[in-house]
Amino acid sequence: MSLAEDRTKPGAGTLYKTIRQDIERRILTGEWPPGHRIPFEHEIMEHYGCSRMTVNKALSELAQADLIERRRRAGSFVRRPQFLSAVLKIPDIRAEIGALGRAYGYELISSVRRAANASDRERLGVKKPCKVIAIRCRHSADNVPFAIEDRLIDLDAVPDAAKANFKIDPPGSWLLHHVPWTEAEHAISAIVADDAIADGLHIAVGAPCLVIERHTWRQGQPLTAVRLVYPGEQHRLVARFRGSE
Amino acid sequence: MSLAEDRTKPGAGTLYKTIRQDIERRILTGEWPPGHRIPFEHEIMEHYGCSRMTVNKALSELAQADLIERRRRAGSFVRRPQFLSAVLKIPDIRAEIGALGRAYGYELISSVRRAANASDRERLGVKKPCKVIAIRCRHSADNVPFAIEDRLIDLDAVPDAAKANFKIDPPGSWLLHHVPWTEAEHAISAIVADDAIADGLHIAVGAPCLVIERHTWRQGQPLTAVRLVYPGEQHRLVARFRGSE
DNA sequence: CAGTGGTCTAGACCACTAT
DNA sequence: TAGTGGTCTAGACCACTGA
Structure with missing residues (x-):
């Protein structure tokens, strides 16, 4: 049959x-x-x-x-289900806000190029001396603060970053489109806003915030480390999982 | 050649x-x-x-x-990289704590079986009347509170849940091993602890907490809705991504 | 309309492993 | 040792689509 x-x-x-x-x-x-x-x-x-x-x-x-x-x-x-796994897609913030149909705003707060100090090296996970760019910037949607970004880029691993114009291009978007990576790790946690964060996000001191820390490597070599702070009650990370396609 | x-x-x-x-x-x-x-x-x-x-x-x-x-x-x-996607694996809490080499503790706080009220139905996303189990419980690691769980199970979709003993088995573990599901959605956000949460997690009122809300369906039919609250500064959700195996 | 990828066949040999 | 899955072959036809 x-x-x-x-x-x-x-x-x-x-x-x-x-x-x-x-x-x-x-x-x-x-x-x-x-x-x-x-x-x-x-x-x-x-x-x-x-x-x-x-x-x-x-x-x-x-x-x-x-x-x-x-x-x-x-x-x-x-197989017996092992865990509730979910594909968490963390898009480029500019694209994310665009997809929501809101106006994207970007503001470079500071950008410093320096030899990596001990703290930088620890955060990036590099041992030998190197140069880095330290960037602090703010993303907004319809002129409302959306996230504060704090980023380190290893200039030895990403020399082209020296030529990028981070006054115009958000570093995340620039990196995503210019630098291939092989491994990434995200850690998600919650904090309460201190003075600086409250000021940057226009929220109250003590308000809950969602924090995403992301490390990216290429073939084991650290490329960048970033910390994104979102207003916790306004922002939700959503992950969907379809049993399979 | x-x-x-x-x-x-x-x-x-x-x-x-x-x-x-x-x-x-x-x-x-x-x-x-x-x-x-x-x-x-x-x-x-x-x-x-x-x-x-x-x-x-x-x-x-x-x-x-x-x-x-x-x-x-x-x-x-x-292809040009589309987004920084990451596979977020949210394991069964009992297995997660076991994997950390810590002693798992579980405590059923309350378990109520009732006809779904309007709020239950909205939370589950069901329209017609149904019966539900509402569970509140606490997970701990080495006797330190790890997470507070608040769960609704649709008894019409999961009739076997009536026979499960949630005084012994955490509902998440029981469901994972007994109920096949096809779709899930997670939303991650941050809140500050109110009195009840602070009391349950042994943290201060106003401390940041990580919240995971998960909805699970089978072929479009809602099975369960759960809200897990973790101490935000102690717990980190980690997601790794290998460019590809 | 020509050339690509998508799918499928009817075989084959091999590595591994449960018995 | 026998039977399973893992891989591979040397073809084939077709759908789609870019030139």
Whole structure:
């Protein structure tokens, strides 16, 4: 009873996607609970009347999405959910505000070029002496302060940054478009506004703020460290997760 | 000049991974900047002396990771980074504390089963009347309060929850292991502790707190809504991103 | 309309591992 | 040791689209 004949019908599209979605549905509805062994490749291949490569592509994608676990000689098994993972997309602030349909404002507060002091080196995670640019700036939406940014850029790793004009271009946007990176780490925490932050964000001292600290590397070499402070009650970081595509 | 003969040497492993990494390196070092056209599949295939399927697998993975964009008839192009996205993994709290090597403590503060009132329905996003469980509990690490949890579970969507023993099992752990879900949304924000939170977390009134609100659905049907409050200066959400595996 | 990528086939050999 | 998944081949046809 091959299903190959039906392949023209299902508006779904391609066969391997059909297979993947069929299995995905069984897992997500609980029909195949964690630990359940899903049919062997050769069984699925007979069921759909297709070649093993097609089945393999479907199963490989499910394995990549951590929905199943594949073990040689044993078979493929439904994984138990490990954590509520979510893809947190932290866009460039200029693009983010633009996407909200609000007017983006940018103001460079200070920009200093200096040999890295001990504190700079610790923050960037570099050991040997280097030059850095230290930038402080403010982003706003419709003339309301949106975030305060405090950034260090390692000039040895990003020499082009010396030529950038940070009076016009926000450093985050410039870096995103000019410097390829390989690793990044974000840490999110909460603080209360001190005098400087309250002043910069036009909020009350003691108001809650959301802090994002981001470090970016290229092949293990530190590129930049940034600290973004948002008004905590006005700004929410939203992360969505679709079980899979 | 086929490179097929060298295939036994490079400890790297498989051929398609070698191809993927070769291209990845060129992109990440900036040798191939955004917009650069990658060699056609048949060119790469000749260069490595392999079949097109192998090249295709490598390029497909790069496209899946958004590192390149593939256009029929035109070729494959290096994409410009869209945003600093990061995979935020929010593990089950019990597992998280265990992973830190600290003793996990759990305390059910209250658990009420009731017909959903208007506020419950709004929070869950359901329109028709339903029954819910409202849970309030506290997680601790080495006897220090770690987070306060406030949760609603839709009993119509998760009838098994009526049988769970939330005096012993934290609801998050129970749900994660028993209820498959398809969509989730997280919102992260900052607040200051009011009397109740300060009391529950053993912190001062006015101290900053990190708040995670999570909604979970299965095939569009709301399952649960939870609000977790962490001491903001002690807890950091960390998200790492590897340019790609 | 020619050339690209997208998908698929019907085989093959190998590494790994549960039994 | 036998059976599974992992990878690879040398073709093929098709949809789409840029020139």
